[in-house]
Amino acid sequence: MNIENTIKDQINQVIEKEYCLKDFKFQIEEPKDKIYGDYTTNAAMLLAKKRKSDPIKIGNEIIDKLNKAKKKKSVQLSEYFSKIRVVKPGFINFYLADDFLKNELAHILDNGDEYGRTNEGNGRTIVVDYSAPNIAKKMHVGHLRSTIIGSSICRVYSFLGYRVIGDNHLGDWGTQFGKIIFMYKRKYGEVIKDDMTVGEMESMYVDFHKKEKIDLGFAGKARAELKKLQNKDKFNYRLWQLFCKISISEFKKIYKVLDVDFDLWRGESFYNDMLQEVVEAALNGRIAKRSEGAVVIPLKKYGLPDFLIQKSDEAFLYSTTDLATIKYRHEKYNPIKNIYVVASQQELYFKQLFKTSELLGLSSNEEMIHVKFGLILGANGRKMSTREGEVADLWDIINEGISKAKKLMTKKNPDLTGDGLESAAAIVAIGAIKYNDLSQNRLTDVKFDWDKMLALESGSAPYLQYTYVRIKSIFSRIGFEFDSLQKNIDLSLLGRSNEMILIRDLVRFPGIVKRVLSEHRLNLITIYLEELAKDFHNFYENSSVLRSEKNLAVARLGLLKAVARIMKNGLFLLGIDTPDRM
Ligand code: ARG
DSSP, rough: OOHHHHHHHHHHHHHHHHOOOSSOOOOEEEEGGGGOOEEEOHHHHHHHHHHHHHHHHHHHHHHHHHHTTTTTTOHHHHEEEEEEETTTTTTEEEEEHHHHHHHHHHHHHHHHHTOOOTTTTOEEEEEEEEEBBBTTTTHHHHHHHHHHHHHHHHHHHHTTTTTEEEEOOOBBTTTTTHHHHHHHHHHHOOOOTTOOOOOHHHHHHHHHHHTTTTTTTHHHHHHHHHHHHHHOOOOHHHHHHHHHHHHHHHHHHHHHHOOOOSSSSOOOGGGGGGGHHHHHHHHHHHHHEEEETTTEEEGGGSSSSSSEETTTTTOOOOOHHHHHHHHHOOOOOHSEEEEOOOGGGGGHHHHHHHHHHHHHHHSOOOOOEEEEEEEEEOSSSOOOTTTTTOOOHHHHHHHHHHHHHHHHHHHHOOTTHHHHHHHHHHHHHHHHHHHHHHTOOOOEEEEHHHHHHHHHSSSHHEEEEEEEEHHHHHHHHHHHOTTTTTTTOGGGOOOOOHHHHHHHHHHHHHHHHHHHHHOTTTTTHHHHHHHHHHHHHHHHHOOOOOSSOOHHHHHHHHHHHHHHHHHHHHHHHHHHOOOOOO
């Protein structure tokens, strides 16, 4: 259950009833130091400020009412807490009761992987626009970040009962196609070559830009090819379809390895027929104006540069497509949130886009959210980009990770060989790549440092995966089936402080997951899982499971099973798998 929600609801009821304030806003937090309780709230302080009264007095009044309310309400706060008290300067601290904690533990064991799953989203729709690589170009590390973060965001929303539509808004239209088609025809003439690779398409593009400087005719010829494509010239159109097909099938290979899929694949080209209408509506509504033949949205009033939506040669842009996309998604899916997982470099662009969409009334009540992120840097701290010649091919990165993970595991566990080793290495390497991304502050640049990413001691996916594997191996050593341990566990035998620390960790999980949604910070989950792992290792080093009396051993195994479950669940929300051995 979500204890924070319960505390919040009950305090709100008291405030509404006793102080006649509806939807009073306050925070519930988990104090770092447990002497301040498991949860703490500033409700009394905020309320006292509003009423110009003494926070301690208000705090005591609230506690009194909470305790009285218990008799009538089906949810009884006093069953959860051994103590609720107010301390200077007016925080109300809540201390979870041992019996409640043990009940929750039983609940985790019964519910298995469902613990923390709620239906609070109530089926409302969230659109997540993520990954979105560009056709005829290799997927690069920026898209990798978007893919990892976006798919984890989708998992968290689904877990909380939302209907999630993950949309891969591929860059499959635009001026680059004129250039590539032109270069293609120079090389192969008018034949369809279906064994092209994305790498080759990308070099044609790079080559074009080199040669364009020397041969001034290039630009015009590329434009002519683009025009033909736009007018659906048969050959150019087929060629474009071929580029899309080949690129998408290469992207899909990467998605497969990353265990990512999408509900929709609507690339930019899908919106082509809707662009004219968007521009006309903007002009008719006097939101846009003509400026030297181009169409722009003046945004100076809002502290933003003007937003170009049609060029003077009548061409549409990335922005026009995004506006049409917003309109389409609104009409088709009516989402409550539109989330764009795109690099911070596009921050200004999204501000302009969201403002324009608001002015045009395209999205009405939807929340528009840009979930931005920093760059991925090489271990040397420099940008991994094609321009500097430091080509970061995603396959090279993935394969390097797998071979390093293999080395590491062979050292640690020489018995692991063959297919078992292969599959565990892939799980560990992909986990490490994802974790490296998700465990850091989204806005800072992320370094690709394999030594850190594969460190078994802390702060990495393998560290958490290893915790899971270690628990499972305790079961097999003792000869207990992990999956069937369930009944006849006497949890009342637990109560030592290191056991209670672990149970306290476990019951925090639902609240942590819920908190992710407010700022889309997935590192809340990674921080939590690392604490859980650390407390597990502490527990295990200081208490014996194998050598304790039978019933106590079983109770402790129950506790460890719950730890393993939550670990697996948490990693699942990050898109990270857990091997059975490593
Ligand atoms: N294809 C774009 C790029 O590589 C990202 C698209 C992001 N999504 C969007 N709706 N603009 O930069």
